[in-house]
Amino acid sequence: MTEPSLHINLGGLAMKNPVTVASGTFGYGSEYGHYFDVSLLGAVTVKSLSLKPRPGNRPPRISETPAGMLNAIGLQNVGIDVYLKEKLPYLREKNCTIIANIYGYSPEEYAELAQRLEKEGGADALEANLSCPNVHDAKNTCGPALVAQSPQRVKEYTETIRAATSLPLYIKLSPNVADIREPALAAQEGGADAVALINTLLGMNIDVETRKPCLSNIVGGLSGPAIRPVAVKMVWDAARVLNIPVLGMGGIYTADDAIQFLLAGATAVAVGCASFRRPDAALQVIRGMRDYCIRHGIEDIQKLTGALRLQ
Amino acid sequence: MTEPSLHINLGGLAMKNPVTVASGTFGYGSEYGHYFDVSLLGAVTVKSLSLKPRPGNRPPRISETPAGMLNAIGLQNVGIDVYLKEKLPYLREKNCTIIANIYGYSPEEYAELAQRLEKEGGADALEANLSCPNVHDAKNTCGPALVAQSPQRVKEYTETIRAATSLPLYIKLSPNVADIREPALAAQEGGADAVALINTLLGMNIDVETRKPCLSNIVGGLSGPAIRPVAVKMVWDAARVLNIPVLGMGGIYTADDAIQFLLAGATAVAVGCASFRRPDAALQVIRGMRDYCIRHGIEDIQKLTGALRLQ
Amino acid sequence: MIHLLDCKVLSNDEVAPGHRRLVLDGKAIAEDTCAGQFCMLESSPGLQPFLRRPMSIERFGGDSFSVLYKIVGEGTRLLGRIQPGDTVNVQGPLGNGFSIPKEFKRYILVGGGIGIAPLPGLAQALIRETGTPPEVILAARSRDILLCQEDFTRMNCPVFLVTDDGSAGMHGFASNALEARKPDKNTLVYTCGPMIMMGAVHRICMENGSRCQASLEANMACGDGVCMGCVVETTLQEEFRRMVRVCHEGPVFDSRDIRWNTGTPAHD
């Protein structure tokens, strides 16, 4: 059989295959360059960028859990200036497709980040992280603290960012909601080109010998294979009501995992903390998807999106 | 050192130790009688009872996931009449403390179940399951479908059931909410004696070879060690704002897991699908908690509730 | 009586490509089991996989019993790595085995693939109860995975082979082979194998007025009647018996009680 087409288009971004990496799990791309040619990825998604560098939370920041991990990094990142000067050149030289994930303290900060990244050629698409569970102080938060938990705020933030850029704009949402369709539709109404699902689930781990939380921030975000069923369900829910595509993620480790997300309705997927376990996990996912297409006689991988059989 | 006291009181119910089993994972108690003396449990919580017997959902109903499982049983149960006639005598003869979990289609059905169970001596406490993810048809639901996802409805249901019984009343809540404190406080306001956290997380698994959902109901509830960090976090959130105790559950497999829940603020815990893996899991949890108390010089296990060290 | 035992591994040898026999030291289980019952094995002491694996008890007697398994996924792959001397936690025997009513003239066993596992034990019991070795139809994809053939020939059972690819015996399916054996209303057929095969065997039996006992498979969590996860749909009228548990009411059912043409059985 002929080589299957793996090309997809994610809300205006042409990708040579449906696989990117999840923000925060692949650094700025170059870190994994010694394991494989990162330009083979459909896109490289970089760690959340903020206007100023951020030191992040105090350690310990990670804790292992059954088939997963908690993190409370707190968005430690180099900031947009260093990114543009020191990290971007590698990605551009390699000819990578770049999704820049952004984080701000207000709609205006997001807008400024978007504007600068577009103007200075820092990204081919933007993913606005409205759902980081680790930048608030667990001891003091009260009420739904994430923008992504309020459809109204998702819409406002999206509109503001939308107005600032013509790059493809993805809104990254949190699974810590009663109904993922509400913030997803709000992002669509606000002008997003796609939604990215899911960020980590809020979680907590305690060392019973010391009786202390395993993370200095007390709570963190749960990722890894453990959460995959939750993520697939949310993609399935959202994809059926949206007109814009879904970038699916959460626990993808193998090509089969990734294909579950496509069948549930995702147009593209991101490999997250699986890269920590297998630095070339994303590459293996791409290869496995290609093999799956050949084995199942699928000429164009886009045919898999939403192709769940209910009968 | 002297034998530690494991006694606790869960919203009016005296339990000889803080360990019960999660509804739906221990049948009606007698099933596990050939593995150990089930009266050693702090309490036996029985499978959700409805007014009429229910056949449940079509198979397949379970699907394994990383460090967990999905189920979509759909509350297959013998109904309250058969329970009272055929199941209860075993538990009473064994002298078990009984928590009867109830499920109805309306507040009135819950109230009727509560009333009959109290009148006919069918329970020492009641747990109202307002959070079963498997009794709705995934294809047709729209909007938050669970009572437990609406604080307003939680309060109404709780009030109605409260008015019908003087038994200790626990309200079992769903993790599929943005902020667990809202339904927890609503249950408290409605007159609950405790809240039970958490029911399963909504999830989905797909067989990529057949492209079909692994469950005939498409979506199901995720349980097992995979969800433990999510459950501990919710217990921690709820316990800090409630005046009533919390019955914690979700992924408990070992005594250490159970102690995490106590430290996070639970007064008692339930061992769920771990019993499928190890029929005597709950017994081992009790033994391990006792050993922990001895090792740590804790004379009264109630001292562990909320004893997380934040410094 | 159901036991929960740490069993010492006596051997774990390959018997055909991708198929192994795990022999376990476990007197209590060996003594209390009968043909067609199964056990739940821990495929690893860790959390992955989380659930036990259901396996038919193949041979049993004395202090030990065996399971014959096919490596299909993570759990069976881990089972395959177990060494003699290791310990495996086993829960069993579980479920209801085959029953042996005496009023039939012919007994035919139809095993497909790894579904053969409980049938040698059944043949032995039939010989004991009826005095006559049953006829045996062994079906497999191809010749190298036709299992247990010698067990049956040793018991003097007439054995009929059938393979999907014609590499041994008749070319075709188990149901074709059964049809060729002309079962009649004095025939009791026992079958274990893929659902699709058993459905076909059931239909041949119905067409010929034979009776059929089928040993079903289903995804299981507890294996012990508790979780309600392993049900199959029946043809029974009472609402209450519309869904029966493979682990508890089964795994062996009268094939007439099963709704064979239902939507998505777990493994077809």
Next chain:
Amino acid sequence: MIHLLDCKVLSNDEVAPGHRRLVLDGKAIAEDTCAGQFCMLESSPGLQPFLRRPMSIERFGGDSFSVLYKIVGEGTRLLGRIQPGDTVNVQGPLGNGFSIPKEFKRYILVGGGIGIAPLPGLAQALIRETGTPPEVILAARSRDILLCQEDFTRMNCPVFLVTDDGSAGMHGFASNALEARKPDKNTLVYTCGPMIMMGAVHRICMENGSRCQASLEANMACGDGVCMGCVVETTLQEEFRRMVRVCHEGPVFDSRDIRWNTGTPAHD
């Protein structure tokens, strides 16, 4: 150069109660490593545990290298069950090892418990670079887990033992033994062991004007500078260097750069 290799297991023997040495065939890693670097091992091919385990590279040379490990939890327990001939996936060498400035007169190695692992390799490098065997303080809870003693005596290093329970050498802690050796401003101390021990060693060094390189531990997810999970707090002023990655800027740090009295280091 960092490699991702499937390494064949050459041996995996117990060296002390609860401690083993895993010797792996892996030329690329053996060639590219230097004392104090580490690797990330898969403790099992399955999903549990999910993360790799960081382990110092102990011995290296020719085609193979080893890790010396203590069994503390699930991951190391699984490592302990690995058999010669099995394959382990290894990522490494990672991090920055010890550096050997030549301006010091005395070099003292202080290893506590399993923290001894990278020190024989360091002693060898010091002998190569400075011509003199360094002094070595070996600390452990009790005599039966004092590791690698022969490695040092074979290299003619003066070895000073210290145990918590007095069962061998001096009775006390590593820092007491170091104090007794009277380090001065011409002394460079290298230390690896529990955080609490290294903090005490650091203080003794500061009190005596010595320099100290400490090899830190932290929970790690990627081991390779990506996840930002393994940071420790530094005393450095620049906001940007307030948190440094143990896996990338470390694991070896100048002890003055580390904030030793901070709240909850992962393992103290």
